[in-house]
């Protein structure tokens with residue numbers, strides 16, 4: 324497949340950069356210059372309105388400015404880094420481009436996340452210094468010899484707690500960046516990388532505690548008997564709420580990474596969730612409330628009736644926006660490189676980092692339950708993956724869909740169970756439920772033996788063993804219902820199953836044979852193996868499955884189409900999240 328030209332090479336990106344970068348720089352610089360009195364207010368028209376907006380919704384203008392800068396910064400920095408990464412061995416084969424010999428630069432999430440982090444660092448003085456200058460309520464203490472003798476509480480009037488909140492988010496983000504990059508380099512084992520986000524969420528949880536974060540769960544007011552049964556309107560979960568938030572951090576860190584493998588899907592989902600959170604935050608800003616409310620008074624439009632220091636809710640959502648808008652910029656810039664056909668891979672670095680950034684916004688913005696609603700596809704993908712993640716069903720190294728080399732059509736990839744590695748009753752039960760729901764396709768011994776027999780009769784893939792062949796296969800019960808394989812338990816594979824893309828049975832048989840060879844303990848395993856039914860046959864390679872070989876009316880879905888389906892699911896998840904949060908919640912929690 325021909326490589327597309329880099330996004331930085333297009334005329335459109337140069338034109339938009341030359342317009343938007345100066346505009347965003349002035350969004351950053353002008354309010355700061357006015358506040359510091361380094362620029363007279365009459366130098367531009369509407370400067371009073373600009374200053375008033377900046378003072379009322381503190382940090383929003385620099386946030387918008389930095390979001391634009393992170394977009395262009397990511398576009399440029401990823402373009403500049405990818406060759407160096409490739410030269411240092413950070414590259415991977417695109418699993419869904421079978422004919423391509425070209426290797427794609429890996430771990431490009433690292434430069435992208437660095438751009439994002441640098442933007443967050445630079446944001447600090449715009450938000451916290453400029454918001455507090457001249458507000459000190461008592462003079463600085465000086466000792467007799469003129470030295471500093473202040474106390475550890477620092478300047479009065481300075482937003483210490485908000486800054487601590489912001490810094491705890493940065494700490495968590497830095498730790499997820501290190502974890503992700505180490506995983507890209509060393510392929511860390513699950514048992515080590517699972518608990519690390521719990522430990523790195525400690526600063527964030529303590530700051531939540533210091534900010535008197537709520538730990539209560541409102542009991543639904545509908546049905547009416549529920550509150551009577553519980554005996555209270557709110558149940559305080561106390562320590563358990565902190566456990567929930569720590570686990571949320573683990574979930575968010577890993578959930579994007581396990582819904583990965585087709586071009587653009589990791590960045591696309593992070594972009595949609597971040598954008599949805601921005602929309603959710605915007606609903607709490609005064610001018611949006613004014614637009615949505617029936618009482619449209621000029622007073623509200625001009626924000627004169629809003630004081631964000633008193634209005635804590637506005638402050639929390641401004642905080643969340645300060646993390647999410649630059650993330651939207653970074654994701655959009657990275658997607659330009661990572662979309663199909665990918666010019667870069669983002670690596671675990673990006674997946675962990677983006678997940679952690681979303682978790683920080685939810686926890687520190689005090690809407691951790693709402694946050695989970697925006698992760699509906701990830702929650703579904705995690706629940707679906709559980710049998711494989713927790714070892715009830717074998718989990719191959721890669722669960723990305725398979726691809727037909729000649730057509731580019733995708734089919735669900737499979738996990739097979741050799742005769743020596745059978746699954747237990749629990750695993751079988753889980754697979755049968757998923758099959759009943761139409762989310763997986765199971766492969767049974769009898770069905771596979773029929774394929775084996777057909778191939779043997781066509782002279783494909785089999786050399787007749789001594790005295791063995793079709794007849795013996797028939798004699799061993801072709802109709803066996805024993806499950807020998809399943810399509811992998813991921814959302815991407817399930818979408819393919821639901822849409823009617825079928826795995827070629829030749830491919831399943833090939834996988835079964837490889838698995839038999841791998842688990843066989845006899846010395847002859849490299850040249851022979853047992854068939855699904857246990858009959859010994861000599862192996863000949865089965866020709867690679869072609870789309871026509873399936874012969875079962877498989878639907879053609881290529882990588883870009885599966886990406887659109889996955890993104891459509893994510894968008895539908897966001898729409899459902901808004902409906903649950905603002906419509907269903909109003910019915911279930913009538914007094915909220």
Ligand code: UD1
Pocket residue numbers: 414415416417418419429580581582583584585586587588665668670671720721722723
């Ligand atoms: C996770 C998934 C694994 C999936 C992999 C794909 C689990 C438990 N693990 O593993 O099933 O196969 O992500 O990222 O669910 N790649 C592509 N195209 C892409 C993106 C990645 O072919 O658009 C391939 C490249 O070879 C790349 C590799 O995936 O080098 C990266 O895999 P890695 O991130 O190391 O996999 P895991 O996160 O361990």
Ligand code: MG
Pocket residue numbers: 580583670671674
């Ligand atoms: Mg990964």
